[in-house]
Amino acid sequence: MNFLKKTVDRLEPTFSEGGKLSKLHSVFDGFKTFMFVPNTTSKSGVNIHDAIDSKRLMITVVIALIPALLFGMWNVGYQHFIAIGQDAGFWQQFFFGFLAVLPKLLVSYIVGLGIEFTSAQIKKEEIQEGFLVSGILIPMIVPVDTPLWMLGLATAFSVIFAKEVFGGTGYNIFNVALVTRAFLFFAYPTFMSGDQVWVRTRDAFWWGAGDKLDTISGATPLGQLATSAEATATYHDILGNIIGFKEAFLGMIPGSIGETSTLAILIGGALLVITGVASWKTMLSVFVGGALTALAFNTWGPDTAIAHLPWYEHLVLGGFAFGAVFMATDPVTSARTECGKWIYGFLIGVMAIVVRVLNPGYPEGMMLAILLMNIFGCLIDYFVVQRNINKRLKRISK
């Protein structure tokens, strides 16, 4: 530790104003605060501070995402070996998935953090930790076969135009990871939907290659339901076996990398709720809104397969659970008042199911629902705040 500290102290002048590498000051500062808690002391106001800081906050979200990420890696391998008709053990499946997902993680972090570091240096600010979370979210919400260059392009677009132009972490209106996904979704729809992208059939780093079986259908359950000619809500795994709630809840189905296992997501969600990092109110109200809307469609909806899908299966399919736990609860883009969070979450749940059932073009509606409500979050807050203001005005007129 002493050695590290000495090294950091020795390098400090090189990176400070006037030093040889002062252009990298933000990066240096980022690494320094990563290693050592800054020992600046309070200059005004309170003399003592709570131990929490934004690094701790963000890293907790990253930890909460890890169960879903690990499960997603395994599931990529699991689906892959089924699709090429080879038997493979657990570790083989996991390792294949790891190799398939790793490049995405790297691209997302390198592109995103590169832009963050650069803009922090230009603004002469500290590097903000927001992208630590966005960077792991982005690979988790795309299909495994989305090309890396598209991912990099979308990440760059999103970090610059959804975050940095607004002022950085804490000022953005839209969830950065979802803007990345929306960019991909509208710019390259063929790589974001259909039945070709959800299951990796080619190799990962020249390993695990094989020929895809002819009987394999790689569509996600929601994709199958959206295009189903019949009005019964049945869906099947990639081999064609009919599956149901249990399989969908555990997540051994094709889908975006991190979103398939509701179980793994709920483990992360529990961590977020226990630590108080994410609002349980938002989470709960998304599920309630979704369940009630799905129930309404079950009862009065049109005679289509997706409308007949039982409400509890709606909640475990597609990105619903992932969005509810990790996206809707983003404190920056969500409603910030407590009362507003109930309304905000509820409407996300409602909108997601409405898009799924009523929009023939998009099998999944969670992304659009959250992005839409990101806009309305401020409006909901406005009314909640106005109520407080009116109460104060009433007091005067009394």
Next chain:
Amino acid sequence: METLKVKKGLNIAISGNATQETVSAKQPQTVALVPDDFHGLTPKVAVKEGDAVKVGSVLFFDKKHPELKVTSPISGTVAEVARGERRKLLYVSVTRGNEEAYEQFETSKLTPENLRNVVFGSGFGALIQQRPYGVVANPEVTPNNIFVSAFDTAPLAADYNYVLAGREADVQAGLSALAKLTAGKVFYTVNSETSAALRNMNGVEINEMNGPHPAGNVGTQINALCPINKGETVWTMNIQDVAMMGRFLRTGKADFTKTYALVGPEVKAPKYVSAVVGTRMAELVEGQLDNSKKLRVINGNVLTGKPVCMENGFVTPVVNEISVIAEGDTEDEMFGWIAPRFNMFSNSSLFTAKLAKCLNKNKTFKFDARVLGGLRAFIASNEIERVFPMDIMPEQLIKAMIAKNLDKMEQLGAYEVVPEDFALCEYVCTSKIEIQRIVREALDYMRQELE
């Protein structure tokens, strides 16, 4: 009498609470009063260096309201009128003379008008704080109500049951005087631990308020009992200052001796010290501190107090605690973002502190002055709201204050708050935003624009 319960808030588990033992600081040779401690007062010096002064003689007064005076706590000669940049008045110091001489005030059978003149003329009026804006009371305004809290919930706060034991008559005299100065009522708030003697006050409205800090803050009590509307003025006074004023009104002799709690993790044996206001900090804490490390001596409690240097710092009249913590600027803690940090206190559940408090209610933690993070924009939501019990939306109000939006500030309740009310918010803030500074600047701006 109403009994109210505060749910939102936080008791910070900091070590170094004072034991019930009072020592007298030795008679200081020099005392000094610092105009900056009386926020909102524009000082005009009334004495020259070398002038003889008595206890209660005017040292400086407010330019805008000359009847608002700050007076000498000891008798002797004016030693120094210290000025800083652009001739800003830093402090006025007085060296003790051989004899104790007191300025004469007529304090019996006063009409409300005369009482007001005596209170402000003797220097006790400068200890009254006014809302809106959180400034020294304006003697020309008759306040709608006056609030006094009989208890303090701030970290390591002085225990008034102990400090004021046996001085109930002084408190009563002070409260009775305040009752004559307001058009409305004096709200006197106690908690479940307030002693029977301190509860037994006449001529005031007594309410009980229980809960974690900031239940003892007058701001919380005002908001719950009788919130301030636009155009109204409320005065608040610390109960020890009320007692000091009561003693003066009973005896006619101004005595500016207070009991300060000398507390904090770096005090060898935390206890109470009785001292004259304006005593040099170095004299007050002499022999009480562990000088092996760099310390921060704070005039007031750790949340709202101002750090002072030992040599040119003087004990402020309006505080009741002297807190001492380590500066901590040479501390190098590794990987704080992931390390368990069992020895750190936090209101969040990202550390083990809450669990440790569940297992051992009396567990305390050492604190130093480190900010423990970098400045960010507001990220976490419902964080400061959890420790802010007033019916005000703190985050929205702070944002309006940052934007200097007067209309929004007014609508969101800026007239009801002073920086102290936001101290806990600033403490828990993940983004390490200097909230009290923002509030102070915004209130000053508001006063300048609207008054």
